[in-house]
Amino acid sequence: xxxxHISLQPAATxxxxxxRLYGSFIEHLGxxxxxxxxxxxxxxxxxxxxxxxxxxxxxxxxxxxxRYPGGNFVSGFRWEDSVGPRDQRPQRLxxxxxxxxxxxxxxxxxxxxxxxxGGELMLAVNLGTRGVAEALDLLEYTxxxxxxxxxxxxxxxxxxxPFDVRMxxxxxxxxxxxxxxxxxxxxxxxxxxxxxxxxxxxxxxxxLVVCGSSSSSMPTFGEWERVTLTHTYDxxxxxxxxxxxxxxxxxGSFLASGVDMDYFIRSVVATAxxxxxxxxxAKTIDISFDEWNIxxxxxxENVDRxxxxxxxxxxxxxxxxxxxxxxxxVFGSLLITLLKHADRVKSAxxxxxxxxxxxxxxxxxxxxxxxxxxxxxxATAAHGxxxxxxxxxxxxxxxxxxxxxxxxxxxxxxxxxxxxxxxxFAVNRSVEQPTELVVDLAVLGDDAASLTATxxxxxxxxxxxxxxxxxxxxxxxxxLPVRRDGSLLIVELPxxxxxxxxxx
Numbered sequence: 001x002x003x004x005h006i007s008l009q010p011a012a013t014x015x016x017x018x019x020r021l022y023g024s025f026i027e028h029l030g031x032x033x034x035x036x037x038x039x040x041x042x043x044x045x046x047x048x049x050x051x052x053x054x055x056x057x058x059x060x061x062x063x064x065x066x067r068y069p070g071g072n073f074v075s076g077f078r079w080e081d082s083v084g085p086r087d088q089r090p091q092r093l094x095x096x097x098x099x100x101x102x103x104x105x106x107x108x109x110x111x112x113x114x115x116x117x118g119g120e121l122m123l124a125v126n127l128g129t130r131g132v133a134e135a136l137d138l139l140e141y142t143x144x145x146x147x148x149x150x151x152x153x154x155x156x157x158x159x160x161x162p163f164d165v166r167m168x169x170x171x172x173x174x175x176x177x178x179x180x181x182x183x184x185x186x187x188x189x190x191x192x193x194x195x196x197x198x199x200x201x202x203x204x205x206x207x208l209v210v211c212g213s214s215s216s217s218m219p220t221f222g223e224w225e226r227v228t229l230t231h232t233y234d235x236x237x238x239x240x241x242x243x244x245x246x247x248x249x250x251x252g253s254f255l256a257s258g259v260d261m262d263y264f265i266r267s268v269v270a271t272a273x274x275x276x277x278x279x280x281x282a283k284t285i286d287i288s289f290d291e292w293n294i295x296x297x298x299x300x301e302n303v304d305r306x307x308x309x310x311x312x313x314x315x316x317x318x319x320x321x322x323x324x325x326x327x328x329x330v331f332g333s334l335l336i337t338l339l340k341h342a343d344r345v346k347s348a349x350x351x352x353x354x355x356x357x358x359x360x361x362x363x364x365x366x367x368x369x370x371x372x373x374x375x376x377x378x379a380t381a382a383h384g385x386x387x388x389x390x391x392x393x394x395x396x397x398x399x400x401x402x403x404x405x406x407x408x409x410x411x412x413x414x415x416x417x418x419x420x421x422x423x424x425f426a427v428n429r430s431v432e433q434p435t436e437l438v439v440d441l442a443v444l445g446d447d448a449a450s451l452t453a454t455x456x457x458x459x460x461x462x463x464x465x466x467x468x469x470x471x472x473x474x475x476x477x478x479x480l481p482v483r484r485d486g487s488l489l490i491v492e493l494p495x496x497x498x499x500x501x502x503x504x
Contacts, residue, residue: 001492002435004395004409008422008503009443014388015343017414020167022381023122024063025291025349026110027071029097029356030318033105035364036354037113042365050113053368057360058117058353061374062381065120067169067290067349068110072096074172075128075180079138082106083157095180098306100314107142111163121163122290122349125195127171127188128181132195139168139199167207167347169290170195173214173242175224185224189231196235209238209288209347216243216264225268229275229285238288238347241268244295244357245330251463253402255326255429255496258333258410260403261292265341287341290349292334294327294373295319295357319356323371325475325496326463332376332498333427335384339412342388350377361469369472372465375458379477379500383423386416391424398429409435409493422451422503428493431463439489439501448487451503455480459497 026032037058040049069077073096081090081103089103105113114121123142125135137150142163144151151162170192174183183191188211196208210232213221225239241264245257265287272285304318323331338345354360359374391413397405411426428435441448456477465475480499483490493499 002396002408002430002433003438004393004435005438005440006391006393006411007440007443008389008391008413008424010389010415012390014340014390017339017342017385017388018346019064019385020120020347021338021342021345022062022377023065023067023290023347023349024353025067025071025351026069026353027356028069028073028094028101029071029352030320031315031355031362032352032358034102034315036356036362038105038109039362039364048109048112050116051362051368054354054360054362055116057368057370061359061378063117063119063353064381065122065167065347065349066114066353067122067124070096070124070172071351072172072179074124074126075174077126078130079107079126079134079141083108083141083154093312097318098312099316100312102314107163108157108159111159120167121165122167122169123165124169124172127191127195128174128179131191132198135195136198136202139202143203167209168199169209169240170236171211174211175218175220176214185220185227189228192228193231193235196232200235207238208236209240209290210236212239212241212268214242216260216267222267222271225271226275229272230278233275233279233281233285234283236285238286239268239272240291241265241287241289242291243289244291244293244297245334246294246296246298247326248298250401251326251431252398253400255330255333255431256400256403256406257330258337259406261334261337262340265289265337265345269344286346287344288347288349289338289345290347291351292348293351293357294321294323294331296321320361321357322466322468323373324464324466325372325458325460328372328376328458328475329427329496329498331373332380332425332458333410335376335380336410336412336425336427339380339384339388339414339425340390363469367469367472369467369469371467372458372475375477376498379456380425383416383421383500383502384414384425386414386418389413389415395435409437420504424501424503426493426499426501428495428497428499430495433495435493437491437493439491440487441489442487444487453482453484453489453501453503455482455491455499455501457494457497457499459494463496
C-alpha cells in the first residue's frame with residue numbers, strides 16, 4: 001500500500017471559486033439538441049418538447065452556465081436562422097459536422113430550456129464567416145429592451161424581456177485549420193478587437209472571451225495567445241483554453257492528464273501577465289476553460305466522421321463516447337486542476353452535456369442515464385464552493401512515459417464558510433495499489449473534533465467498467481470508511497479512484 005499525507009489549512013487560499021467554473025456546453029452537434037434535450041414525441045416531453053427526465057438530470061448535475069451554440073458549429077452559423085416562426089426557418093448544411101441543421105430549436109427555445117434547468121446563457125458569436133456587424137445585430141436582438149428594429153423583432157417573436165446575455169465568446173478555435181474562417185493570430189486578433197470594442201460601445205459591462213489555443217499541442221500555442229492579447233487586452237475579460245484527453249493505451253500517462261492541463265493554465269497565465277506588463281495595463285485577464293473533457297477523438301476520425309456531398313443527415317450519432325471508471329477518475333482530476341487554479345480560472349465549460357461526449361446519455365423514446373463522469377462533476381459542483389485551498393501532498397510518485405515522475409495522489413480542498421463545510425477532492429493514480437491518505441486537521445484546533453467526516457469514492461475492480469443503456473447503474477459512487485486518530489483522518493483510497501471527503 002502507498003501512503004500520502006496532507007494538512008488542511010484554511011489560510012492556504014488559492015482564490016474564490018466562481019460558480020461559472022461548473023458550466024457546460026451544448027452545441028448543435030449530433031444528438032446533443034435533437035433526441036438529447038429536445039424530443040417532442042418522448043413520453044417525458046413537456047409542452048415545449050423538452051425531455052423532463054433530462055432536465056432533472058441536468059439539475060442534479062449542478063450546471064451553472066451553458067455555452068451555446070458552438071463550438072465549431074458557430075463558425076458557419078447565421079443567428080437569424082434560429083429565431084422567428086419555426087415553419088419559416090431555413091434548413092442549412094452544417095459544414096463543421098457534415099450534418100443538416102433544421103433550426104427547430106433556436107435561441108428562444110434554448111433560453112426557455114435554460115430557464116427550466118436554472119442555467120445562465122453564455123453565447124458565442126460567429127467570427128469565422130461573419131464579423132462585427134452581425135455580432136452587433138445579435139447583441140441588439142438579445143439585450144436591448146425595445147424601440148429598435150431588432151429588439152422589436154425579438155418582442156414580436158415572443159420575448160418581451162431581453163435575454164440579457166452577460167458573457168460572450170468572440171468566435172471559436174480560430175487557430176485550428178479545421179475551423180471555418182481559420183485565421184492567423186494577427187488576423188483574428190484584429191477582428192476580435194474590433195468586435196469587442198464595438199460591443200463595449202453598447203454595454204461596457206459585457207464580459208468577453210477571446211479565443212485562445214484549441215490545445216497546448218497546437219504549433220502556434222503561446223504565440224497565438226501573445227499576439228491575440230496584444231490586440232485585445234484592454235477590450236476583453238477572458239481568454240479561452242480548450243483541452244481534451246483520451247486513453248491511447250498508456251494508462252499511466254492518461255491518469256496524469258491533469259499535469260498537462262496544469263501546464264496549459266500556467267503557460268496561458270504567464271503569457272497573459274507578460275502582455276499585461278508590456279501594455280502597462282491595470283487589468284488582469286482571467287481564463288475561461290470553456291471546452292474540457294475526455295474525448296476519444298481517434299474514434300471520431302476513424303469511425304464517426306461523415307463524408308460525401310450527398311450525405312447530410314439530421315442529428316446523426318456523433319461523438320457518443322462510453323466512459324469508463326478510469327475515464328471518470330481522470331475527469332475528476334481535471335476538476336481538481338481547475339480548482340487548483342481558481343484564482344485565474346473563473347469560468348469553465350464541460351464539453352458537452354447530453355449524448356455528445358457527455359455525462360448524460362439518452363435513447364430516442366427510451367431512457368436517460370448517467371455516465372461515470374456524471375458523479376465527480378455533480379459532487380464537485382455541489383460541494384466545491386467558497387474558497388479553494390492548497391493542500392500540499394506528501395507522498396510517492398510514479399513514472400509516466402509522457403510526463404516523467406508524477407505524484408500518485410493529487411488533491412485540492414475547498415472551504416464554504418457559509419455552509420460550514422470543507423470538501424477535499426483526491427485522486428489515486430496508482431494502477432495496482434490503494435493509498436492510505438492521512439489528513440491532518442490540527443490547524444483547525446478545537447473545531448476539528450466537532451466536524452463530521454464522510455468519504456465517497458468512485459472506483460471499481462474493473463477500471464473499464466461503464467454505465468450503458470443495458471446496465472445503466474453498473475458504476476456508482478460508494479461510501480468509504482473514515483478512521484479518526486486525534487486530529488488525523490485516515491482514508492484508504494482504492495487504486496484508480498476519485499474520492500470526495502466532506503467535513504461539516
